[in-house]
Amino acid sequence: MNRRRCLALLGMLTALPGPTLAQQPNATRRLGVLSVTAADDAIGRTRSMILVEALAGQGWKERDNLKVDWRSGGGNRDRIAQLADELIALKPDILLAVGTPSVEELRRRTTTIPIVFAVVTDLVSQGFVENLAHPGGNLTGFTDYDGPLAGKWLEMLTQVTPKVSRVAIVYNPATAPFAPLMLRTIEDAGRALHMTIEPAPVHDTASIAALASRKADGLLVLPDFFTMANRAQLLAAVAQARVPAVFWSRTFVDEGGLMSYSTDSAEQLRRAADYIDRILKGARPADLPVQNPTKFELAVNLKTAKALDVTLAPGLLAIANDVIE
Numbered sequence: 001m002n003r004r005r006c007l008a009l010l011g012m013l014t015a016l017p018g019p020t021l022a023q024q025p026n027a028t029r030r031l032g033v034l035s036v037t038a039a040d041d042a043i044g045r046t047r048s049m050i051l052v053e054a055l056a057g058q059g060w061k062e063r064d065n066l067k068v069d070w071r072s073g074g075g076n077r078d079r080i081a082q083l084a085d086e087l088i089a090l091k092p093d094i095l096l097a098v099g100t101p102s103v104e105e106l107r108r109r110t111t112t113i114p115i116v117f118a119v120v121t122d123l124v125s126q127g128f129v130e131n132l133a134h135p136g137g138n139l140t141g142f143t144d145y146d147g148p149l150a151g152k153w154l155e156m157l158t159q160v161t162p163k164v165s166r167v168a169i170v171y172n173p174a175t176a177p178f179a180p181l182m183l184r185t186i187e188d189a190g191r192a193l194h195m196t197i198e199p200a201p202v203h204d205t206a207s208i209a210a211l212a213s214r215k216a217d218g219l220l221v222l223p224d225f226f227t228m229a230n231r232a233q234l235l236a237a238v239a240q241a242r243v244p245a246v247f248w249s250r251t252f253v254d255e256g257g258l259m260s261y262s263t264d265s266a267e268q269l270r271r272a273a274d275y276i277d278r279i280l281k282g283a284r285p286a287d288l289p290v291q292n293p294t295k296f297e298l299a300v301n302l303k304t305a306k307a308l309d310v311t312l313a314p315g316l317l318a319i320a321n322d323v324i325e
Contacts, residue, residue: 029060029280030067032092034083034106036099036175036225038074043228043251047098050266054273060280073101075229077174081105088113094279096272097141099225101175103128107139114285116275117141118268121178121223123290132290140275140285142268143292144223150182151189152261153246157218158193159313160244164218168200170211170234172226179222186220202226208233212240219245221252231255244310253299253324258308259316263293297321 033051037044048070052062060066069090073080084105087095095110097103097117106115107128118141120128129135157164169186171179183199190197198216202208208230211219219238221227227234228249235256238245247253247260275288298316301324305312317323 028065028067029094030069030090030092031055031060031094031096031276032069032087032090033071033096034080034087034098034102035070035072036075036080036101036229037072038229039070039072041072041074041229043249044072047265047269050269051096051273054270055276058273058277060273060277073225075175075226077101084109094276096276098269100126100178101225103139104177111138113138114279115139115141116272116279116285118272119144119265121145121176122181125181126178129290132292134286135288135290136286138285140288140290142271142275143290144263144265144268145178145182145293148185149261150185150222153220153248154186154189154193154195156246156259156261156316157195157220157244159316160218161311161313162217164195164244166196166198166216167218167220168198168211168214168216169220169222170200170202170227171222171224172203173201174203175226176222176224179224182222205230205233208237211237214241216241217243219243221245221247223248239307242308244305244308250297250299250322253301253304253322256304257301258304258310259298259300259312261296261298264295264297267295268293300324 035044062068069087071083071087073083080101088109095106095113095115097106097115098119100120103117103120115138120143122145123129123143124131128139157167169183187197200211200214231252244258247257249262250260253260279285298320299322300312300320303324
């Protein structure tokens, strides 16, 4: 190559647009985070803190080499869709979707921006990825659910006295589109356990309040960020109904729910930070396997059991990770 052509090439490299220069090691990268929880919710604040700390551990620090655009939907599906538009317009280098509705809305809007997800249910059945080992496309991340989990929730209600025989399954179809998949597993388990299973969809605070008058002697609350966002009203309705309930998150038990069996969502955020780091350094989402949960915790609230006048089996208490007294 002669000197004139070499100088021309150097000039072209200097004039490259911003997105290409952004790939340089010292350039600030942009991360868009879309969460289903509310920005002022204690769960949302804790998860944001965990993510920031985990990213910093990988060398990505806000106001240094990383710009983070935070968006929180507060369990409102229309709001989540609007926020997804906002994030895509910012042209981030990578996106983090926390919760199934966040994944749905972001994947509708981009097939090129890498998306890491966390606290999401049944990716293959919902069509988010081709398979767990080789997700394909621009999505990968961490699921909060494995198949037997739904049956285990129902089994927990067999460890309660008086006996539970009719169970209402609580979820919002708009924010838990995977619920029919779980219901099939729960119905199969219900037949084996001689329990009657009744779907109890909720859409707003009025339908949550109506749970108090359902003729069921037990409740099972499915993973759903709508129920998390409205947990105060949900716990009030359960307390009014005076029936035992199993929840999908330890947060409900900390705030007065009877018992929960759940994955460790904090751990998922830490692992998501690792995938974000790897993708920002050049890895492709299609080559990073979707990972199932590895940590589970059983929590029970004996104070609530006493208020409901129910007894929990000694075997259940023996295997609980945390017993609130």
